[in-house]
């Protein structure tokens with residue numbers, strides 16, 4: 316068994332042999348500005364526009380601001396780790412590839428499979444949210460746009476439309492994303508500046524409402540930590556702030572998309588760290604600003620669950636602003652879906668190039684320079700999910716997928732520093748191994764704050780992935796084939812280009 320065969324860092328983005336060369340190459344069109352555009356494009360969306368209300372009302376009170384700050388800090392730690400690895404090994408597979416270089420093939424497969432979950436499900440969950448939001452806004456029939464619809468036409472429409480954009484090319488996608496991002500960032504800034512006039516100190520006190528037992532959340536819906544340590548789940552208080560942090564973490568997920576665009580980046584060593592950290596700094600600042608203003612404008616127990624920000628402006632009598640905010644929310648959700656579709660195809664591309672998925676599917680179209688087939692394959696999957704499956708409750712599954720990848724990336728930083736100290740690292744996480752260690756611990760902690768249900772679903776997904784690996788990937792792996800061909804049947808395959 317060679318489950319833990321590794322691929323040397325230098326060979327990560329390399330398709331190694333002649334048969335793989337027909338997979339093709341992605342084109343380097345992107346700069347740091349584009350990367351921040353894509354990053355903000357996928358990050359700012361459902362999280363801030365909806366979760367703020369629910370979490371402030373039910374779990375954290377005005378201190379939801381602290382939850383956003385905490386979740387942002389965890390994301391920042393992970394982003395530092397991503398920045399180090401992405402800059403030293405700029406490949407489309409990101410976490411999947413880093414795992415291939417450090418922990419071995421089976422772990423890499425698990426991570427790749429996990430990222431499919433994050434990005435495909437992320438796109439589908441947000442497409443349904445999009446449909447609901449647009450349906451509400453334009454008074455469209457809930458039987459076609461609402462969460463209770465059997466065939467969610469709105470979700471289907473947006474997925475098809477964005478798939479067209481994604482296959483046109485990375486530059487075209489960057490342009491569309493850029494425009495959407497300008498709208499949503501401008502409106503977030505507007506919310507902070509305009510909303511600040513309506514903030515009342517009284518709404519912010521008590522900032523951390525006294526804790527009390529959470530209402531439902533028993534059984535499978537309770538966080539794993541509560542079950543393990545026999546604690547009763549609480550709402551509000553410090554416990555509430557932490558629980559809410561695990562939930563609003565969803566709002567930060569997706570920024571790693573930037574690392575998956577490595578092979579399309581002109582100057583990866585400089586631009587990837589800038590893109591990753593820039594995305595995160597900007598979104599954290601906006602989230603803290605927006606959530607603070609919103610809980611300051613309206614008492615937390617009177618926030619709307621569906622569209623808290625727009626509704627807050629309605630409540631203070633500025634109805635026109637609420638239309639503007641809804642527009643930004645729609646723009647925001649649209650770009651999230653687009654970048655998710657692009658990213659999941661890049662991960663699939665990297666895995667196809669390594670033979671863990673059928674290489675023919677990973678082929679880059681010579682005309683548009685993007686992996687068209689795999690983009691279509693994933694888009695079809697997302698389309699089916701978004702059209703037919705009520706996904707409202709699955710956002711947590713996206714978060715656990717993300718946290719798991721972050722955990723692995725943080726560990727990979729520490730491992731690679733030991734195994735490959737000489738590797739050229741254009742960017743280094745400061746205070747390694749302390750910060751990456753902290754990042755790993757924080758991710759694990761947030762994972763434990765997610766529900767038992769989410770864990771069970773996640774484990775099921777991983778088992779499914781392992782079965783697929785056993786059935787296909789293990790036998791068709793290029794690293795495996797090269798090792799066998801050269802008679803180097805060892806655990807650690809050396810540089811395949813030399814063999």
Ligand SMILES: NC(=[NH2+])NCCC[C@H](N)C(=O)O
Nearest residue numbers: 358360361362437566568569
């Ligand atoms: N790949 C993902 N994690 N996609 C979902 C991104 C969700 C986004 N952060 C939001 O708040 O709407």
